Amino acid sequence: MSTNPDATSDDFPWARDWPEITDPRVRAAFARVPREEFVDPALRKWADRDAPLPIGEGQTISQPFVVALMTQALQLQPGHKVLEIGTGSGFQTAILCELTATPEGVPGETVYSIERFPSLAARAREVLHRLGYRPHLAVGDGAAGWPEAAPFDAIIVTAAAAYLPRPLWEQLADGGRMVIPLGARYEQTLWLLRKEGERMHRQWLGPVRFVPLVSPILRDPAMRVEMSNG
Ligand code: SAH
Numbered sequence: 001m002s003t004n005p006d007a008t009s010d011d012f013p014w015a016r017d018w019p020e021i022t023d024p025r026v027r028a029a030f031a032r033v034p035r036e037e038f039v040d041p042a043l044r045k046w047a048d049r050d051a052p053l054p055i056g057e058g059q060t061i062s063q064p065f066v067v068a069l070m071t072q073a074l075q076l077q078p079g080h081k082v083l084e085i086g087t088g089s090g091f092q093t094a095i096l097c098e099l100t101a102t103p104e105g106v107p108g109e110t111v112y113s114i115e116r117f118p119s120l121a122a123r124a125r126e127v128l129h130r131l132g133y134r135p136h137l138a139v140g141d142g143a144a145g146w147p148e149a150a151p152f153d154a155i156i157v158t159a160a161a162a163y164l165p166r167p168l169w170e171q172l173a174d175g176g177r178m179v180i181p182l183g184a185r186y187e188q189t190l191w192l193l194r195k196e197g198e199r200m201h202r203q204w205l206g207p208v209r210f211v212p213l214v215s216p217i218l219r220d221p222a223m224r225v226e227m228s229n230g
Pocket of ligand 1: 060061085086087088089090092093114117120140141142143158211212213215
């Protein structure tokens, strides 16, 4: 088992259903990462459906289309440093590794991902390593970010937050992009945020439903950033 180096950029189950995903590098990444490796063997027959699946601990591997939409919005380039909150299965992490890989480097060396559940982080690490990816993985509250590795060219939050965590906004590089679902327990809005100096530009990407970002630090109002207009 391995990634598929010979795959054409439309060699994935959902290729014809995704006219919105126009970035050929994003499509090529989906052709290379085998989603079935990131789900339990008993669920593997469902892995080629464009739907979320359970991964244990009450969490889910995201719907592939949502992974693609979020990834495309980040406009990742080889060598970009990217932070993911919510490693979960590791599937999104692998996509990030593909898009930031450089010809001379090891795929994943500029990818950082944080997961709350040690069990999920351990399983994701095992699969990612088996497939040849070497992202930096940590267990903890991702809302605190990864200050030692900041600033990041891109940040992707794959769990739903009630507030934009201040540490993440502060750890985003000038000119950087962040994708984050913000809202209530069962319904959120997916936002693309861009940082330009002190300014926040925001773009609505659509309605989504993610599992919650569980973060004690967000109980402190000082840890939240108010969303500005425009
Ligand atoms: N990208 C993953 C999504 C998994 S679901 C995938 O496609 O497989 C979201 C994940 O975020 C869950 O695994 C959940 O445990 C994790 N999570 C929730 N709150 C978190 C927090 N504060 N810090 C880190 N991870 C968190």
